Amino acid sequence: MILKARKIPIKVGQKYILVLNERTAHMLDVHAGDRLAVQNGSKRITCIVDVTENGEIKDNEAGLYVETWNVLKADHGDKMFVTLAEKPAANMYIRQKLDGKELSRAEIDTIVKDIVTDTLSDVEMTYFVSACYINGLSDRETTDLTKSIVEHGNRIKLNKKIVADKHCIGGVPGNRTTMVVIPIIAAAGITIPKTSSRAITSPSGTADTMEVMCNVTNNAAKLRKILDKVGAFISWGGGVDLAAADDKLIRVRHPMSLDPKGMMLASIMAKKYAVGSTHVLIDIPYGPQVKTQTLEQANALKKDFERLGRMLGMTVKVIATRGDAPIGRGIGPVLEAIDVMDVLANKPSAPQDLRKKAIFMAGELLELCGKSKKGAGAILAEKLLNSGAAYKKMNDIIDAQGRKKMPKVGKFTFKILAEKSGTIVGVDNKLVSHVARVAGAPKNSGAGVTIEKNLGDKVKKGDLLYIIYAENKNRLSNAVEESRAKVYIIK
Amino acid sequence: MILKARKIPIKVGQKYILVLNERTAHMLDVHAGDRLAVQNGSKRITCIVDVTENGEIKDNEAGLYVETWNVLKADHGDKMFVTLAEKPAANMYIRQKLDGKELSRAEIDTIVKDIVTDTLSDVEMTYFVSACYINGLSDRETTDLTKSIVEHGNRIKLNKKIVADKHCIGGVPGNRTTMVVIPIIAAAGITIPKTSSRAITSPSGTADTMEVMCNVTNNAAKLRKILDKVGAFISWGGGVDLAAADDKLIRVRHPMSLDPKGMMLASIMAKKYAVGSTHVLIDIPYGPQVKTQTLEQANALKKDFERLGRMLGMTVKVIATRGDAPIGRGIGPVLEAIDVMDVLANKPSAPQDLRKKAIFMAGELLELCGKSKKGAGAILAEKLLNSGAAYKKMNDIIDAQGRKKMPKVGKFTFKILAEKSGTIVGVDNKLVSHVARVAGAPKNSGAGVTIEKNLGDKVKKGDLLYIIYAENKNRLSNAVEESRAKVYIIK
Numbered sequence: 001m002i003l004k005a006r007k008i009p010i011k012v013g014q015k016y017i018l019v020l021n022e023r024t025a026h027m028l029d030v031h032a033g034d035r036l037a038v039q040n041g042s043k044r045i046t047c048i049v050d051v052t053e054n055g056e057i058k059d060n061e062a063g064l065y066v067e068t069w070n071v072l073k074a075d076h077g078d079k080m081f082v083t084l085a086e087k088p089a090a091n092m093y094i095r096q097k098l099d100g101k102e103l104s105r106a107e108i109d110t111i112v113k114d115i116v117t118d119t120l121s122d123v124e125m126t127y128f129v130s131a132c133y134i135n136g137l138s139d140r141e142t143t144d145l146t147k148s149i150v151e152h153g154n155r156i157k158l159n160k161k162i163v164a165d166k167h168c169i170g171g172v173p174g175n176r177t178t179m180v181v182i183p184i185i186a187a188a189g190i191t192i193p194k195t196s197s198r199a200i201t202s203p204s205g206t207a208d209t210m211e212v213m214c215n216v217t218n219n220a221a222k223l224r225k226i227l228d229k230v231g232a233f234i235s236w237g238g239g240v241d242l243a244a245a246d247d248k249l250i251r252v253r254h255p256m257s258l259d260p261k262g263m264m265l266a267s268i269m270a271k272k273y274a275v276g277s278t279h280v281l282i283d284i285p286y287g288p289q290v291k292t293q294t295l296e297q298a299n300a301l302k303k304d305f306e307r308l309g310r311m312l313g314m315t316v317k318v319i320a321t322r323g324d325a326p327i328g329r330g331i332g333p334v335l336e337a338i339d340v341m342d343v344l345a346n347k348p349s350a351p352q353d354l355r356k357k358a359i360f361m362a363g364e365l366l367e368l369c370g371k372s373k374k375g376a377g378a379i380l381a382e383k384l385l386n387s388g389a390a391y392k393k394m395n396d397i398i399d400a401q402g403r404k405k406m407p408k409v410g411k412f413t414f415k416i417l418a419e420k421s422g423t424i425v426g427v428d429n430k431l432v433s434h435v436a437r438v439a440g441a442p443k444n445s446g447a448g449v450t451i452e453k454n455l456g457d458k459v460k461k462g463d464l465l466y467i468i469y470a471e472n473k474n475r476l477s478n479a480v481e482e483s484r485a486k487v488y489i490i491k
Numbered sequence: 492m493i494l495k496a497r498k499i500p501i502k503v504g505q506k507y508i509l510v511l512n513e514r515t516a517h518m519l520d521v522h523a524g525d526r527l528a529v530q531n532g533s534k535r536i537t538c539i540v541d542v543t544e545n546g547e548i549k550d551n552e553a554g555l556y557v558e559t560w561n562v563l564k565a566d567h568g569d570k571m572f573v574t575l576a577e578k579p580a581a582n583m584y585i586r587q588k589l590d591g592k593e594l595s596r597a598e599i600d601t602i603v604k605d606i607v608t609d610t611l612s613d614v615e616m617t618y619f620v621s622a623c624y625i626n627g628l629s630d631r632e633t634t635d636l637t638k639s640i641v642e643h644g645n646r647i648k649l650n651k652k653i654v655a656d657k658h659c660i661g662g663v664p665g666n667r668t669t670m671v672v673i674p675i676i677a678a679a680g681i682t683i684p685k686t687s688s689r690a691i692t693s694p695s696g697t698a699d700t701m702e703v704m705c706n707v708t709n710n711a712a713k714l715r716k717i718l719d720k721v722g723a724f725i726s727w728g729g730g731v732d733l734a735a736a737d738d739k740l741i742r743v744r745h746p747m748s749l750d751p752k753g754m755m756l757a758s759i760m761a762k763k764y765a766v767g768s769t770h771v772l773i774d775i776p777y778g779p780q781v782k783t784q785t786l787e788q789a790n791a792l793k794k795d796f797e798r799l800g801r802m803l804g805m806t807v808k809v810i811a812t813r814g815d816a817p818i819g820r821g822i823g824p825v826l827e828a829i830d831v832m833d834v835l836a837n838k839p840s841a842p843q844d845l846r847k848k849a850i851f852m853a854g855e856l857l858e859l860c861g862k863s864k865k866g867a868g869a870i871l872a873e874k875l876l877n878s879g880a881a882y883k884k885m886n887d888i889i890d891a892q893g894r895k896k897m898p899k900v901g902k903f904t905f906k907i908l909a910e911k912s913g914t915i916v917g918v919d920n921k922l923v924s925h926v927a928r929v930a931g932a933p934k935n936s937g938a939g940v941t942i943e944k945n946l947g948d949k950v951k952k953g954d955l956l957y958i959i960y961a962e963n964k965n966r967l968s969n970a971v972e973e974s975r976a977k978v979y980i981i982k
Contacts, residue, residue, distance in 0.1 A: 008501050010510065010554060011543045019501065029934060031691075033746035052502045056557060063501060066547060087746070095747055098624060123743050126614045130621030133589060200522075252614050255524035255578070256586055443520060 001028055003062040005040065005078040011066045015118045018047035018082075019063030025051045027060075028082070033121055035085040038062070040072040046085045048121050090114035091124060097131035105144040112148040115245045126252045129260060137262025143311040145262060149270040153244045154220045156193060156275045158227070162369050164192045165272045166361065168283040169301075170202060171290030173432045174328035174451065177283065178206050179234060179340040180358035180385075181365065183394035186232035187384045188371050193227055193275045195237035203436035203448055207236035209336040212445050215402035226400045233397060242274040243267065265308050273312055280309060280316045281365040285323025289429040295320060317368050321357070325427040325455035328354035332441035332448015334409050335469065344391040353454070359385065410439070410446040410469035412476040416483055418459045418490060426489035427455050435468060435487065439479035444471040459490060492519055494553040496531065496569040502557045506609045509538035509573075510554030516542045518551075519573070524612055526576040529553070531563040537576045539612050581605035582615060588622035596635040603639040606736045617743045620751060628753025634802040636753060640761040644735045645711045647684060647766045649718065653860050655683045656763045657852065659774040660792070661693060662781030664923045665819035665942065668774065669697050670725060670831040671849035671876075672856065674885035677723035678875045679862050684718055684766045686728035694927035694939055698727035700827040703936050706893035721887040733765040734758065756799050764803055771800060771807045772856040776814025780920040786811060808859050812848070816918040816946035819845035823932035823939015825900050826960065835882040844945070850876065901930070901937040901960035903967040907974055909950045909981060917980035918946050926959060926978065930970035935962040950981060 008019065018036055020028065030036065032051045037044065047068060057063045062082070064074055072080070093107040103111075111128060114120045120128075137145065166181050178194065185192045196206035207216050217239035218226065226233045238247065246267045253259065272280050282305050286298040298320035309316025328339040329351040342350035343358065362385075363378030372380045384390050432449060440447030452464045459465070465488055470476035499510065509527055511519065521527065523542045528535065538559060548554045553573070555565055563571070584598040594602075602619060605611045611619075628636065657672050669685065676683045687697035698707050708730035709717065717724045729738065737758045744750065763771050773796050777789040789811035800807025819830040820842040833841035834849065853876075854869030863871045875881050923940060931938030943955045950956070956979055961967035 008499070010499050010547045012541070013543065027934065031745050032742055050503070052504065056501045091747060095749075098621065098747070098749070100625075121746060123613050123617045123746050126617040127621055127747050127749075130589065130618055131625070134591075134622070134625040251523055254522050255612060255614050256582060256589070256618050258586075258589070258618075443518065 001082055002079050003060055003082050005069070005072070005074040005076065005080055006057065006061045006063050007069050007074070007076060008063045008065050013067075013118070015121070016045050016047040016068045016071065017050050017065055018068065019050045019052055019057055021052055021054045021057045021059065021061070023054055023059050024061070025049065030084065033123060035087065036082045037085040038072065039081040040074055040078055043072045045071055046119075088114045088119045090120055094124060094128045094131060097135060098127060100135050102138055103141055105148070108141065108144045109148045112145070112152050112245045115248050116152040122252050125249060129249060129253055129258060129263070132263055133258055133260035137260070139307055139311060142262040142265050142308055146266040146270045146273060146308065146312060149243045149245045149266055150274045153270070153274060154241045156220050156224055156227070158191060158193075158276045160191045160276070162190055162279060163275065163277045164190045164365055164369050165194065165275070165277040165280045166192070166283070166365055167268060167272070167280065169285065169291060171292075171429070172285045172323045173203065173326040173429055173436065174331045174336060174339070174354075175285070175326075176206065176209055176328060176336045176340050177354065177358045177361055179209065180343050180354065180390070181362045182232050182234055183344060183390040183397060184358070184362040184381050184384045185365055186230065186397070187389040187393040188366060188380065189231070190369055190371065191227065192232045193223065194232065194234045195240065195242060195271050195275070196234060197237055199442045203331050203433050203441035204333045204336055205442070206234065208333045208442040208445070209340070210234045211236070212333045212337045212404070212406050214398045214404055218401065226397075230393070230396045230400045232393070233401060235401065237271055243270040246270060261304070265304055269305075269308055269312060272314065278314060279365070279369045280314055281361060281368060282316065282318045283361060284318060284320045286320055287323035287429070290323040315368060317364060319361070319364060323429070326429065326432055326451045327357060329450050329452075330448060331432060331436045331451065332439070332469065333445040334407055335448045335450055337406060338409075341394070344385070344394050346386060346388070346391070355385075407446050410444065410448070410471045412470045412473055414468045414476055414480050416465045416468070416487070418461055418463045418465055418488070420490055421460045422458070422490040424453060424455055424457050424459060424488050425491045428487050431485055431487050432466075435479050435483045438475070438482045439468050439470045440472075440475045444475065446471050447475065453488070492573055493570050494551055494573050496560070496563070496565040496567065496571055497548065497552045497554050498560050498565070498567060499554045499556050504558075504609070506612065507536050507538040507559045507562065508541050508556055509559065510541045510543055510548055512543055512545045512548045512550065512552070514545055514550050515552070516540065521575065524614060526578065527573045528576040529563065530572040531565055531569055534563045536562055579605045579610045581611055585615060585619045585622060588626060589618060591626050593629055594632055596639070599632065599635045600639045603636070603643050603736045606739050607643040613743050616740060620740060620744055620749060620754070623754055624749055624751035628751070630798055630802060633753040633756055633799055637757040637761045637764060637799065637803060640734045640736045640757060641765045644761070644765060645732045647711050647715055647718070649682060649684075649767045651682045651767070653681055653770060654766065654768045655681045655856055655860050656685065656766070656768040656771045657683070657774070657856055658759060658763070658771065660776065660782065661696075662783075662920070663776045663814045664694065664817040664920055664927065665822045665827060665830070665845075666776070666817075667697065667700055667819060667827045667831050668845065668849045668852055670700065671834050671845065671881070672853045673723050673725055674835060674881040674888060675849070675853040675872050675875050676856055677721065677888070678880040678884040679857060679871065680722070681860050681862065682718065683723045684714065685723065685725045686731065686733060686762050686766070687725060688728055690933045694822050694924050694932035695824045695827055696933070697725065699824045699933040699936070700831070701725045702727070703824045703828045703895070703897050705889045705895055709892065717888075717891045721884070721891045723884070723888055724892060725888060726892065728762055734761040737761060752795070756795055760796075760799055760803060763805065769805060770856070770860045771805055772852060772859060773807065773809045774852060775809060775811045777811055778814035778920070781814040806859060808855060810852070810855060814920070817920065817923055817942050818848060820941050820943075821939060822923060822927045822942065823930070823960065824936040825898055826939045826941055828897060829900075832885070835876070835885050837877060837879070837882070846876075898937050901935065901939070901962045903961045903964055905959045905967055905971050907956045907959070907978070909944075909952055909954045909956055909979070911981055912951045913949070913981040915944060915946055915948050915950060915979050916982045919978050922976055922978050926970050926974045929966070929973045930959050930961040931963075931966045935966065937962050938966065944979070
C-alpha cells in the first residue's frame with residue numbers, strides 16, 4: 001500500500017514510529033504495536049505502528065516523527081510503499097520467558113540487541129522486565145545478561161592485571177565513602193575507574209556530589225585518557241553508555257519501581273565488567289530504612305554478587321554494613337563534597353564516621369587486590385590518607401576531569417533543636433533524605449542538611465540536632481515544614 | 492515550576508501526555524512515565540510525562556498533543572503551573588499482583604477504573620497483563636474482573652426473565668453457526684442480543700459476515716430499540732463499548748499475542764453480563780489446528796466457563812465440538828453470508844454440515860432456556876428452521892439493523908483440483924484461512940474460498956477440491972501461490 005508522508009514536528013526518542021489513523025490502520029489490517037516496512041525512494045526501515053483517531057492524520061497518510069522523517073529523507077507528501085513486517089525475533093523469546101522458560105545465551109543476546117537498537121517497543125520491553133521479575137533469572141541467565149549488556153554497550157579496554165572497583169548499594173544519606181576510597185586506592189598505584197549514578201530519589205548521588213567540583217560527563221575516549229594520566233576517575237555512568245540496554249530497561253522499570261534481582265545484579269556488574277574490573281568490593285548497607293532491610297537479606301545478596309562475580313571471572317568481596325543512620329555530616333551535593341575533601345585533607349573537623357568507614361573499606365579493597373597482607377589493609381589505607389597522598393590524588397582526579405569552582409552552601413538556614421534531653425535511639429534516614437530533597441537537593445547543589453548529632457549521641461533539650469540549608473526562602477520554609485515529623489527519636 | 496505551552500499537532504488517543512526535553516525533565520526531577528499536575532488558568536489535569544531529546548521542544552516548554560491542548564484550553568506560550576503528582580492508586584495494586592498477591596474486588600475496581608479513564612500508561616497496563624498472565628487470576632478475581640469491566644462500560648439493561656446468548660471460541664474456518672442459531676432462538680420468542688467481533692487473524696468474524704448484509708455498528712440505545720422490535724440483534728461489540736477496559740487491555744496484549752486465561756474468560760463473559768444474559772451456550776471447537784487443541788483442554792475450559800457463570804449468576808452450558816475441518820462451504824464475508832442465508836431459506840444447495848451443527852446448538856440452547864424438554868430441543872429448532880420462521884426472523888433482524896445490498900462474490904476465481912484419488916484424511920484449517928486472507932478476506936468482502944470437498948470425502952484425481960475467489964488478479968495469483976502448500980491430505 002502507498003502512504004503519503006506527513007511530518008510530526010517532534011522527536012520522540014530513537015524508535016521509528018509511524019502514525020496511522022484508524023481507517024488507514026483498518027485498511028492495512030494492522031494494530032498499534034505491529035510493524036511495517038516503509039520504503040521511501042532508496043531508504044527502507046521498519047517502523048512500529050501507532051494508531052490515532054481519525055482527524056489530524058488523514059486517510060492514507062503516514063505521520064512521521066522527526067527521527068523517522070529524517071532517516072527516510074522524507075518530504076511532505078512523499079509516496080512511501082509500506083508492507084507488513086515480521087515481529088522481531090526477541091518477541092518470541094520474551095514470550096517464552098513469560099511462559100517460564102530459561103533463555104539461552106543467544107536468545108538473551110537477541111533481546112538485548114533489539115533493546116539497544118530501539119527495535120522493541122516499551123510494551124515489549126515491559127513484558128521482558130515482568131517475566132524476569134516474576135519468573136526470575138537463573139545464575140547462568142544473569143551472567144549471560146551481564147555479558148550481553150556489556151557487549152552491546154561501550155567498553156573501556158585496559159591492559160592491566162588488576163583493575164579495582166568499589167560499589168555501594170545506596171540508601172544511606174551522606175554516605176560518600178566511595179569518594180574517599182577511590183583516591184586512597186589510586187594513591188596505592190591501583191587502577192580504579194569508577195562510574196557512578198546521579199540521584200533518582202535521594203538528595204545526591206556520587207555523580208552529583210563529584211559534579212560540584214568537576215565535570216563528570218565524559219565519553220569513553222576521555223575517560224581512557226584520564227585513567228592513563230591519574231589512574232582513576234569518578235564520572236557519571238550515563239555519560240559513557242557502558243550499559244545502554246540497561247538504561248533503556250530502567251525507563252520501563254521506573255513507573256512500577258521494579259527491580260528484578262537478576263537485572264539489578266546484571267546492571268551493577270555490567271558496568272564493572274565493561275571497564276575490565278578484576279577486583280570489586282561491594283558495600284551492602286542494611287537496616288529498617290534502606291533497601292536491604294535485614295542482615296539475612298544482605299547475606300543472600302552477598303552470595304548472589306559473589307557467585308555472579310565468579311561466573312564473570314572477577315574477584316568480588318561483599319561487606320554488609322549497618323545502615324541505620326546517616327554517615328558523614330552533610331547531605332546534599334556541596335555539603336557532601338565538603339565532607340569528602342575535609343576527610344581527605346585530614347581536617348580535624350572532618351566527620352570521623354565517614355573517615356573510619358572509608359579507611360575500613362579501602363583496607364578491605366587493598367587486601368583484595370593483594371596490596372597488603374590480610375589484616376594490614378586498613379593500616380596502609382590510613383597511611384595513604386594521613387600522608388596526604390590520597391588528597392593529592394583526589395585533586396589530580398578533579399583537575400584531570402576539569403575542575404570547577406565549588407558553589408557555596410545555601411545561604412538560607414534553619415536549625416532544628418532537641419525538644420527534650422536523652423539519648424538518640426533512632427534516626428529516620430528516609431525523612432532526613434526527604435527534608436534535604438525538599439530543601440532543594442540535588443538540583444540546588446548548595447541545599448541539604450547537616451547532621452550535628454547522630455545515632456547513640458546523648459543530647460540536652462535545646463541542643464542542635466541538624467541544620468537545613470536552602471538556596472531560597474520558599475524551599476527552606478517547605479523543608480522546615482516537612483521536618484516537623486520526627487527525624488530523631490530521643491529516649 | 493512554570494512551563495510554556497506548545498502544541499504538538501497530532502492526536503494520540505485519550506491519555507493526557509506532556510512532553511518535556513531532557514533538561515527540563517532534569518530540572519523538574521521527573522522521568523518518563525512520571526505524572527505532573529498541570530494548571531492552565533482554571534483548568535487542571537494530571538499528565539503522564541514523556542521525555543524527548545533536547546531540540547524540538549525547548550527548555551521550560553511543555554509539548555501538548557491535541558487532546559491535552561484542548562482540555563487545558565491552551566494557547567501558544569500560555570504559562571502553565573506544574574507540580575509533581577502522585578502515581579495512580581492502581582500502580583500499587585498492580586505491583587502487588589506482580590508480587591503474587593490476590594487482589595480484592597476494590598483493588599481490581601481501582602485498576603479497571605484507571606484503565607477506562609486512560610489514567611494508566613501502556614507500560615503500567617502491560618505490567619498488569621503480565622502479572623495476570625504469569626501469576627494467574629483466582630476464580631474470585633476473575634469474577635470480580637468481569638463485574639468490574641461491566642460496571643465501567645456501557646450496559647443494555649433488559650427487563651426479561653430469560654436472555655439467551657451463544658458464543659463460539661473461534662478458530663474453525665466458515666463456522667458461522669451463530670448466525671443461524673440466533674434467528675432460530677429469536678423465532679422461539681427468546682430475547683437474544685448478540686455482540687460479536689471482527690476478524691483479527693481469520694478471514695472473517697461474525698461481525699464482518701453480518702456486515703455484508705446490514706449495518707453492524709450500533710450504540711446501546713439503537714441496539715435497545717432493535718431488541719424491542721425484533722427480539723434479537725447481531726452487532727459488532729466494538730461499536731457499543733460493553734467492555735471498554737477489555738478493549739484497552741487487548742491493545743497491550745496484542746504485541747505478545749498474550750491471552751491470560753482469567754482475562755480471556757472475563758473478556759467473553761463481561762459482554763454477556765453487560766446485556767443481562769441469563770442462559771449462555773458456549774461452543775469450544777477443539778482440534779490440532781484450533782486454539783484449544785485437545786478434548787482435555789476443552790473440558791478444562793468448559794469447567795472454567797461454567798464456574799465463572801455460576802459465580803456471575805448465569806446458567807452456562809459448554810459444548811466441546813470437533814474443529815478438525817472447515818464448516819459450511821464459504822470462507823470469507825460474502826461467501827459465508829450466502830451459506831447462512833441458504834441454510835435459513837432451506838435451500839437444498841445449503842451446506843448440510845452447517846445446518847446440522849446449527850440445529851444441534853439451537854436445540855441445546857432451547858433446552859437450556861426451558862423452551863423444550865430435555866432431548867426435544869433439536870426437534871423444535873428444526874421445526875423453526877423448516878417452517879421459515881427463522882428465515883423471516885433473520886430478515887427482520889437485517890431490516891432492523893439497516894439492510895444493505897450484499898456485494899457480489901469476487902469475480903476472479905481459481906479452482907484447485909485433486910492431484911490424486913483417495914480419501915481426504917486431513918484439512919489444514921490454518922492454511923485454508925491463510926489462503927482466504929491472502930485472496931483478500933475480510934477487507935475485500937467478496938474474496939475467500941469455497942470448500943467443495945471436506946474431511947472424509949472420497950475423491951478422484953481431477954475432482955474439484957476448493958475454489959479461490961478474489962476481487963483482483965493480483966490477490967488471486969498471490970492466493971494461488973500460497974495454496975501450493977497442501978490444504979488437503981489425501982490417502
